[in-house]
Amino acid sequence: MTERVAGDDLGDVDGDLTLPPSREAGEGEVHVLGTAHVSQQSVEDVETTIAERKPDVVAVELDEGRYRQLKGEAPEDIDPGDMLRGNTVFQFLAYWMLSYVQTRLGKKLGVDPGADMMAAIDSAEEHGLGVALVDRDIQMTVQRFWARLSPLRKLSMLGTLTLAIGSPIAVGTGLGLAMGAFAGFAVAMVAASAFGFASADIVAALGPNVVALVGGLVAGAVGGAVLWSLFDGAFARVLDALPIPNTTYTRIAAGVGVGSVVGVAIAATGGLAVGPLSLTVDRLASIGGFVLQVGAGVAAGALAGVALGVLAGAVLAQFVADEEEDIEEIDIEELTEADVVTAMMEEFRRFAPGAAEALIDERDAFIAHRLVALREAGYSVVAVVGAGHREGIERYLDDPESLPPMESLVGEASGTGLTAYLYKALGYAMTVGFLVFFVLLALGGASNGFLLELFVAWFLVNGILAGGLAKLAGAHWPSALVGGGVAWLTSVNPLLAPGWFAGYVELRYVDVNVADIGRLNEILDDEEAPIADIFARMREVPLFRLILIAGLTNVGSMVASLVVFPAILPLLSAPIGGVDAIPGLLLDGARNGWDIVWRTLT
Incomplete structure (x- = not known):
């Protein structure tokens, strides 16, 4: 029988493994096997190493959640309370980005991400060995990773996910349209009067009655949408009696249409007085002037945004094409070579030093803490980890006194002191x-x-x-x-x-x-x-x-x-x-x- 050891249990490994350690306390050993998570050769190396060495324990670079995912078990749902922590949504975006990049690379190379870890688990179970989960909880890692990213790097990561939706030109056009429309709206709201273009000028130019009709139309449409939200069931029953498809969109259209007609009627008949919240013609004219002012700003911003988006997309398209060529040229056998991995890690450190510390250095120390505990308990261990972690882990195994305190490697990071x-x-x-x-x-x-x-x-x-x-x-x-x-x-x-x-x-x-x-x-x-x-x-x-x-x-x-x-x-x-x-x-x-x-x- 194989017993799994979760990260928090490794401080007391004696009672958590079915089989006792094969050596005296303090005389265990750890063999670190560096793998590429998307390499078929790594899968074969894992199987061969475990079969030849027959350790007491196979330690894998996984936490409980990722282990359950690999085993096909249902992962735990998100605790609703986590949503009030503010950055939770963005941390999931970061996790998604990291997962997407690995999945995409694995697809290009024809290997499922995590195949090396799955091979280690399967081999351990085949030989009746223990399996230790020695990595830090992924949510904690992503939280600390996200907290240490600069705002510019966060935008860069989100941009990577956005570009995955479609071609760079199409995505650039869509983003340019959205951002340009919002920028145009903001300019129209905040700075329009400085350029002599304000809603009062529009009312004066077109006349209060004409502009009031626009205001009544818009106010009525908004009111109709609110009424639809409150009385959706009533709209549904009405549409059931008519030869009109009863869908969410037709019910929305019905609510907005009714509200628009009522709003225009109020404007045309001189307004509606309901206590202090009266809708007079003057107020409807102000609303109409505001809408026309904003509409002009949004239209101008949208046009400018689309133009810039298309240009930016064309530039990004070339970078994406170059990246695809780089992926095609990757020699998968080199991914586990120390010098290649070191170069990749150093490049990541230049990209985001603080994030690299959370994603690489801290996990090196965390995993090393767990492996030292197993070794001190007398276990013979084969540790299957990503090649990028091998050098750091082995350095700590050679000098355990240099390990930072475990307390500094867990908990949430605030990021900016x-x-x-x-x-x-x-x-x-x-x-x-x-x-x-x-x-x-x-x-x-x-x-x-x-x-x-x-x-x-x-x-x-x-x-x-x-x-x-x-x-x-x-x-x-x-x-x-x-x-x-x-x-x-x-x-x-x-x-x-x-x-x-x-x-x-x-x-x-x-x-x-x-x-x-x-x-x-x-x-x-x-x-x-x-x-x-x-x-x-x-x-x-x-x-x-x-x-x-x-x-x-x-x-x-x-x-x-x-x-x-x-x-x-x-x-x-x-x-x-x-x-x-x-x-x-x-x-x-x-x-x-x-x-x-x-x-x-x-």
Whole structure:
């Protein structure tokens, strides 16, 4: 019977192996066999070495999760609580990128990644030997790896995954369109007035009634989309009675269509008054002018983005072609040669020194700690590890005193030291300051009608954009509603993001695990499918959909901030004298609120 030893158990190996060590304590030995994870020759070397040496234990460069994957067992699902750690989604992206690169290389060379480790496990079981899992938990490694990557390197890694979806020109065009449209939107919101192009100018040029119709159309369409989300079942029953396909898209179209007609009717008949949140023609005209202004900015940005995207894609296409030639020229037998591997490792260190430490050096030490423990217990060990780890591990085995403390090799890394703490302190200070100011403002009773309108606008714009994009990404309604519901608060704290909360709730409805990465790699390997089909298939994979939900929810909240301050505030503040009057009004209200608190305390 073969007994597996997980990383945390190796400190007490005597009680964890079915067979006792063949030697006295302190007299064990370790033979390190360096392999290439995508080499058929390495598979044969593993089988031959184990058969010839017949060790007590075969140690493999795996943790429990990866071992279970190789054995075809179901991996553990993600703990929903992990989603609130903020960087979890990005760490999975990093893990996916590393996995994709290895899978792609293995496909080119005709060998499944991990075949060397599987051969070691199978050979150990065939000969009745123990199997020790001596690598650090992969999630911990990826967390520490990600924390030490610079922002530029993180973007580079994400770009590698993006280019896997399709040809560089097609991907560049798509990204250019999206980024250009967003840039155009931002410029239109923030800087348009500086160039003499603002919504007020549009209203004056076209006339308030014409522009009000545009505002009513847009406001009605948004309202219709909200109504559809609340009464989707009712729309479904209506469409069942009509000769119209009853699909999600037709129900959305029905909701938006009804809302648009109502919005235009309100604008055409002089507006609608509902307390302080009235939709007058002037306000609808402001909305319409804002929409036309943003539309012009988005269109211009999109055109510029597409042009730059096509150019960048053409340049990247040449690099990709060169990379493909480099892969074809790889001599797989050289991958296990020390000088070749050393050169590869040094190149990676130049690319990302801190990340190389987490991915290579720390794991060398971690694995060496486990192997030293086995050796000291008297076991004869064959350690099957990637060739890039062999030199570092053997150095530690020759000089165990040089091993860093195990405590320094585990746990989460913060990445940037004092900067990270200052960033967190600033985020918390902003949140606390905002909440205190808001409470004082409410206590002071400063223009309650204006305050109500401001809060409702802030809440609704954040909620609709963040929650709407979450739903567009495929979120269940509770997930979209939670993401939209907290977006107003998270928009004032850079440490919080509505996508975390939307993802947390979404994990209650879907099972996400590391096996999803394999499915994504298979989809990306389909070089014949169009980009739209690849994206649609990827969206069906729970992990990708979760990442998409978290990302788009955050984008929605970010866009909302650009909408509220330059567009909504001028609209709401017109009755009190414009935006310039807001700071004084808010400060007066906060001062009155503080006076109330001080009198109560004293």
